[in-house]
Amino acid sequence: MNVSDGVANPVRQRIFSNMMSGLVVISRNGMVHSINRYAEQVLCLRSEDIIGQPAEAILNPHRSLLSQINKVTAHHETSSSDFQLTFPDGQKKHIEMTASCLKFETGNSKLETQNSESEARNGLNSECEGEGSERSVLLIFRDIxxxxxxxxxxxxxxxxxxxxxxxxxxxxxxxxxxxxxxxxxxxxxxxxxxxxxxxxxxxxxxxxxxxxxxxxxxxxxxxxxxTPIRVMKDLNEVIDHTLFLVRKQCETQQVSIIRDIDKDIPPLRKR
Missing domain, CATH: 1.10.287 (Helix Hairpins)
Known part of the structure; x- marks a missing residue:
């Protein structure tokens, strides 16, 4: 897989290429700067076809993804979201993504992300727009x-x-x-x-x-x-109702029933 000079160090390139998260770097002028293998698989793209190409054109079918890039570019703030991507063949994938501002030092081709909240809050604009650096956008995502x-x-x-x-x-x-x-x-x-x-x-x-x-x-x-619900019930009423229902069966089978109940029986809890 081809990775641009921003991650040209062999060890760094190996890590970049084999991460189990998708990584895409969009340069300040809106070109695709770098993409790793996982991102290629998820987005159904090939690095040799898109490196150096306008991200707007490459990612045009995925407007949700482009909106995150534009949001970070405009406000220099980290943005996290999840959304669904629909591909030309009808396939749909749910993506969980974080987009953040990235410092690209043009002098030695070094990429740095903001690792602490204080840096992201207080020094993000200067690092994204500082002298000798380009403001880029880093996309990190997973297929969920x-x-x-x-x-x-x-x-x-x-x-x-x-x-x-x-x-x-x-x-x-x-x-x-x-x-x-x-x-x-x-x-x-x-x-x-x-x-x-x-x-x-x-x-x-x-x-x-x-x-x-x-x-x-x-x-x-x-x-x-x-789940049974227990309620208070007069036992005499229950007995009378039961006897009424079984009376015919008892008569058919010549069974005599003697009803002898105490009217003072207190109500009982039943289902």
Whole structure:
């Protein structure tokens, strides 16, 4: 890979070329000064095609990236952001980038970045515009496309968990009255011995309720169990309601139920 004189030192060039972050240097006159291998791969560019070429033309498809360069050039301030790049083939990449002012000493081709906050705050303009130096822009970035996909996957998983919990709660609330309706219809069905057509309709209704119950069972098998909510309830009411629902089944099986409860039982907490 060709790297311009700004990083001509062999050791420095080796480090520059093999960093696991993209590095691009834009010179004061807006030309591409240097680019490392990682940046070439991410931006789908070749150093031999762009070194010495106008950055405005090379990076024109990526307006977000150009805006960061213009911001640093105009205000001499470090700028960090992440954005999405769209390439001509439709490929999209999420980039996390920091753009900063860079000192390029023309006398000995030395590049220096501002390493401390105080230098960046107090001496940036002078170092970017000082005598014997050129003001350049350094872009350091990483491809975070996979990280973004993982974050999106986690958010989707969280939504599915919430949806499962909600579905389980709704299914439980539907199943309870559905069981009561089924028992009552079954009772009415048995009382219509002389009304064949009505018995047929009632039987159809019971079959549909069985289908709904099967769907709810499958839904509960998929969904996570909801967190139980306990409330105060009169135990006598619960017993009477239960006896009313099972009365028909007990009569069919010739089971007698003796109701003997204490009216002074205090309310109990139930789900």
């Amino acid at each position: 496309t996979q990280r973004k996909k993982m974050e999106m996957h986690l958010r989707r998983s969280d939504r599915l968990v919430s949806l499962g919990t909600l579905a389980a709660g709704i299914a439980h609330e539907i199943r309870n009255p559905l069981t009561g309706i089924s028992l009552l219809l079954d009772d009415l069905h048995d009382r219509m011995e002389s009304r064949h057509e009505d018995r047929v309709l009632m039987q159809k209704a019971l079959e549909e309720i069985e289908k709904l119950d099967k769907i709810i069972t499958e839904l509960l098998g998929f969904a996570s169990k909801p």
